[in-house]
Amino acid sequence: MRDYPLENRGAFPPHVAAGAGASISLAPVKGGFVIHLLGDAKSDEAALKKALAKIAPELGADVRKSAPNQWFWVGDADVSSDRLTEIQAGLPSQFALADQTHGRVRMRLSGPSSRTVLAKGTMVDLSADLFAIGQSAMTQIGHIGAMITRIEDDSFELIVLRSFAGSLWDELNHMAAEFR
Amino acid sequence: MTSFRIDGGTLIDRNDVRRFTFNGEVLTGFGGDTVASSLLANGKQLVGRSFKYHRPRGILTAGAAEPNALLTIGRDGRRDPNTRATMAELFDGLEARSQNCWPNVNFDIGAANGLLGPLLGAGFYYKTFMWPAAFWEKVYEPLIRKAAGLGRASYDPDPGYYEKCWAHCDLLVIGAGPAGLAAALTAGRAGVRVIIADEGVQLGGGLIAEGSPVGGKPADAVLADIIGELHALSNVEIKKRTTVFAAYDDQVFGAVERVQKHLPEGEINPHRAMERLWRIVARQVVLATGAEERPIVFGGNDRPGVMMAGAMRTYLNAYGVAPGKRVALFANNSQAYQTALDLEVRGIEVAAIIDPRTCPNIDYDGKARLIAGAMVRDTAGRKAIKSITVRHDDGRDEVIAVDALGVSGGYSPIVHLACHRGGKPVWSDAHVGFMPPENTDGMTPCGAVAGKAGIADCFADGGVAAVKALAELGVMGEAASLPGVEQTAETVDHIQPVWHVASTKGKAFVDFQNDVAASDITLAMREGYDHVELAKRYTTNGMATDQGKTSNVNAIGILAENKGVSPGEIGTTTFRPFYTPVSFGALVGASKGMDFQPVRKSPLHGWAGRNGAKFVETGLWYRSSWFPKDGETFWRDSVDREVNTVRTKVGICDVSTLGKIEIFGADAAEFLNRVYCNAFLKLPVGKARYGIMLREDGFVYDDGTTSCLGGNHYFMTTTTALAAGVLTHLEFCAQVLWPELDVRLASATDQWAQMAIAGPRSREVLSKIIDDDISNEAFPFLAAREVSMFGGRLKGRLFRISFSGELAYEIAVPAGYGESVADAVMAAGEEFGITPYGTETLGVMRIEKGHVTHAEINGTVTPADLGMGRMVSAKKDDFIGRVMNLREGLVDPDRPALVGIKPKSPSDKFATGSHILNPGEDVSLANDQGYVTSMCHSPTLGHAIGLALVKNGPKRHGEEVVIWNGLAGTTVTGILCNPAFVDPENEKLHA
């Protein structure tokens, strides 16, 4: 049994294809990591980013604030559990780390209609002058909690709890259907 | 059938002929028509019957206030009852039917009610139908209910798609008449984000039906220019067919957009919404909703052919429909004279203009005979108006033959949205109407709703309102102006209030739809229901689907007149959402059917499915409940087998849905010690502990285990049901009660696929995939730590805990690997006869073991009630619930407490929810001893067993009781016993 084949399955069933259309596309982001960083009351983002750059420069410092003193550190590289242990060990003591790579699912909604589609779900005003590239918001899309990050002018990344991913995927597809 | 279609009509497209049916008859209209305009064009004046007396009714208005012309449109799942014909756009193939009439609208048996008029006065039903008492439900009520009601709703599901959206703007302009357009232009040019919403198909409001040139240009050309500019402004969002129906706190407005309601079925895009709910968040609002023209209360004022004067003008100019061949007008104001002029321009005879004012101050130069100082006191005609009786100022009556009468009793500003947040409208003698409240924070009324009249004045006012709103936003603006229009001094029309034309013969209606006559209002006053709210409730005035848009002010006027006070002293009833009715479909959006709530799926969902699981809804989750094998036809077959297999061999169960919380921080241990009622301060690394969490009121909130994984790192599990609740509670404790503690919480429920491996062979199974030593010595009961798996290829967290009472483990692995690991466990367990098991088996085994769940932790039990009183720390000086847990009522020895219960005769069965009685005592609530909280068939023992909360239960083991299920009509003799039916000494746990 020691060599039983192990597969890391995504939250989406294998047959789910990325929807593509003229003004909208929805695609899962596969692989990568999502790490929840929890600082104590005195922690600050600059110190965190500095620390991350030192410990794991190869993973980038895409750090998205989810709450006071809490961030999601997101990247496209795969991080082994050993590497994670190293990172954990290297973090300054005011930060704790919880791996959420498996607990959170990333998907990307892109295209000129992406803002219109998201407005069917979230109250957050995503107009470009208020919600710039790189900005994130923890919010609700319909009944489902999600973190929205603007990646490009017309592209948003959503991070959702794994158990809700299928529902959010379906919901976004419904909301986007009129633009296909 | 005579056609009333004449030339002109700014809204219709004569090249687009549309066929529709009305009560089965095939008719035609044009693109741009409403159902009402096309019915009128086809000479259909009689379109419905009234609520109580079944009187013939025609089309009164050309807009949202329509009280009479309510039709059922469409069929099956697309049937819309009570649709205002004045708002429904005509499409090819539309089917419309009259309501509230039988056998048909032309001959309606119910009209016999009219003869009983005096018996059916206001509130008659409160005074009779009381004898005999039992007759109400059996006889009277069914008759009344059958007679009442308007359209018939479909029982078929609606195939349409609906959705909800948020929208944001700096300025929301509600209404796109001249005032609203000016406001939108002004703000749009200033560069702020504008949303302009209008319920109509076209922007324009009063401009659409304006027959006269504006600033030397035709009104429709002026309108086209404005619309063109608005479209060109990228910061202006135009929402047509969008009714802003309510104003809520913080400048949130509800609006509904009729996206595809105007399309024939074949043209509906199934991926687009039929209707779309907008929640509009606005920083400032310009209210340009206009004013509603009021009817006048006189005898026979409800006869088909009687129409609002302004509506006549709209049908004439916007739809090219003549209201009749020989028309009279009855108006107490000057705006109605425009209708007369427009009628005459189109060659329609205006027989007379009856104006109650003795010297109307107007510059009318038309051909119609002007009868000043006079009133219309009655009308004649059966199903359509044939003549009117005019009372002259000298008391003389004159009958004038007409086939249509236009009425205008003044204008009621449409103040609804300004009042939804509690504002009270203010009476104005000058305007003879209720004006918007004086303090409408963040909302600026303008145009007709602010008492302005005429295109030019309204447009100018809209610009001024927008400049004011812009200033609030900190932006300079310049009021838009109409080209070629010279702003003249504003003139206020002198309107003479006419609430009720006295000495009439026929019934004079105030509320057309609810058949409330002037005499009903005076009767209500006579009987003491003279407060405006009581009068409304007693007579039902204003309670119909139009919510009194055309009737409320007249009713108030009549009350005021009879009391000899100003209408302002009477006041209005409360303006409440919605301005016009809103469908459930729009308010629900896509959250219907299976999408009512989102689904949560465990990372082992696919694995369970492949193993044949039956799933059950558990909160938002789907959990595997049992795993039938071939030949098992009944769920109990599977569950009995699963239980037996786990008790004798081994099983695997998905417990990923349990709440999981990672707890970090220097004070994590102290924190846990305060949130659990039992001690946690000294929990060593590598150990799990069962904990009970109380609420501050001393009752049990939730239970679960918490493990210490490292110095400042703990891992808590909660029940599935309270996963979110517990996290929220912990956050309250951490952030509000003890923010000085360093404790940080992360929900990790979704990160881990967690499975229970239970049964005497569980260690052997796990040993095959776990690299570490998990012998009883190395990994004893309540051990908890990270382990290496599959030759170091995976790390998991292993807990030696047991809900089943067997030797058992829970192993958590990163969710993505869950299915592989479960498959591996199944493969490893094959030689031992492993079975997957579900929540049903989990339930049976925990009852056999006497473990509690939320069936017992029902929010009203203490730890002592559950037999865990000793867990409540007497040493800790503080934890949540400590003090309230000591109250007299919570330590009362008579409290129901946990016991086991079994039938005296092993073949007897009983149900959860049965109550426990003492043998020989009366069956009564006073003798109630408790109830069965959980029960199951125990395959291990071969009979039914249960848990119960019974008064003083733990002291009564061995006692015989009655298990009483009155609902099922059964009583069973039961015996109270130790709740641990299996392995009460916990030998298996420690094996």
Next chain:
Amino acid sequence: MRYSALSLLGNAFSKNKNWKPAWRNPDPKPHYDVIIIGGGGHGLATAYYLSKVFGVRNVAVLEKGYLGSGNIGRNTTIIRSNYLLEGNNPFYEFSMRLWEGLEQDFNFNAMVSQRGVINLFHSDAQRDAYTRRGNAMRLHGVDADLLNRDQLREKLPFLDYENARFPIMGGLMQARGGTVRHDAVAWGFARGADQNGVDIIQNCEVTGIDRDGDQITGVQTTRGAITCNKLAMAVAGSSSHVAKMVDMRLPIESHALQAFVSEGLKPFIDRVVTFGAGHFYVSQSDKGGLVFGGDIEGYNSYAQRGNLACVEHVAEAGMAMIPALSRVRILRSWGGIMDMSMDGSPIMDRTHLSNLYFNGGWCYGGFKATPASGYCFAHLLANDTPHETATAFRMDRFARGYLLDEKGVGAQANLH
């Protein structure tokens, strides 16, 4: 004037010109034996039973607005006695029995319609909870029936049995439950009390309470000072506000509850049905409107209005239960203020002041309780001892830990 078919006919002949006022509109007298603050359902019912059953007739009801302007005029008209706990069930059943003879008793047709109340369940756990409840009802002689899915389908074929996120498994029915025309209850009690000599004084707001030590002497009102021997509060929704006048803090929060009515429809649903997988309950009025509601807004409010989020929430639950509602249009929403008590059950008791009596904390259950509340409060006022069905509604139950928590959610008002 007694109401009857005959009186209706007689008056029809005289063109309805001879109807008399249903109640007087008196000026306040300087003194009453009992002053009841609050001319809503409970206050008027209390006055009615005080004067009719307990012979106390020198009574004034002080109402700051028009009579029946409180929650009696803004509820969803449901009556039922399907309670679980021993402290509640007999009281609500007493109320149900009073409803059953009320119209003949006060000679006013309030359209008491015992059309049946059905609570749906969607899981084994809910079924078990309703079994427990139904059996508790039966133990007290209250009618209760557990319907399975097939039985339910026969009665309510239009519920979503096929495509529901939370499939309907069955329902608990109380056939004697139903609806009553709410305003008529206020009017019937008012007319009856007035005929017994009670002064119902509208537009009379109590602005202060006068006391001498632990003794109430009277009240200050917008229509002058009035003295009394006993003072009774029946102002649910505003209990804390009035109690503050005598420095009382209560285990109560005020919350807004929205209710709704649809456009009039031909008979659509002939029972009262509550959803079990969301907050929604519905019945159809005799006039044809679907009358429905859901959960409270969640925040303290005295504003008698709600917000859109709650409207959507209610509509979503409604359509999950009855998909055919999609094209039914909602006509109007309104709001009432609930006295949400800290255990979800009412309080009816004497107070720390010897002649001040409190009645409140009705949560959403106030309407159905109206007759019994009036009767029992009158009993308490007349005898200084609680009526046998209202002994559990004590003020001190919170301090002592004898809670009446039907839902088991504890000391958080907005969860009840």
Next chain:
Amino acid sequence: MSSLVKCPHCGLRPREEFTIRGEVATPRPDAGADEALWFDHVYLRDNPRGEHREYWHHSGGCRRWLVLTRNTLTHETSDVVDASTLKLGERA
């Protein structure tokens, strides 16, 4: 402010994203405090008609507990702070 709440961490958010607990009652008593103080804390409320301090949890956002100062008659909110500031005395 009962339709929208200006979360000090997330900005303007809708009612739907929040879970409301109720009035900020008397502070949680010290461990050894008199039972009457505990009873007051757990059960008694001012429930004012007017300005009211209450706990809202931004459960659909940053998951912080907030204290709103909100008028129960007008629904207007005059202040929103992170609830930890009640005890820590500073703006979080």
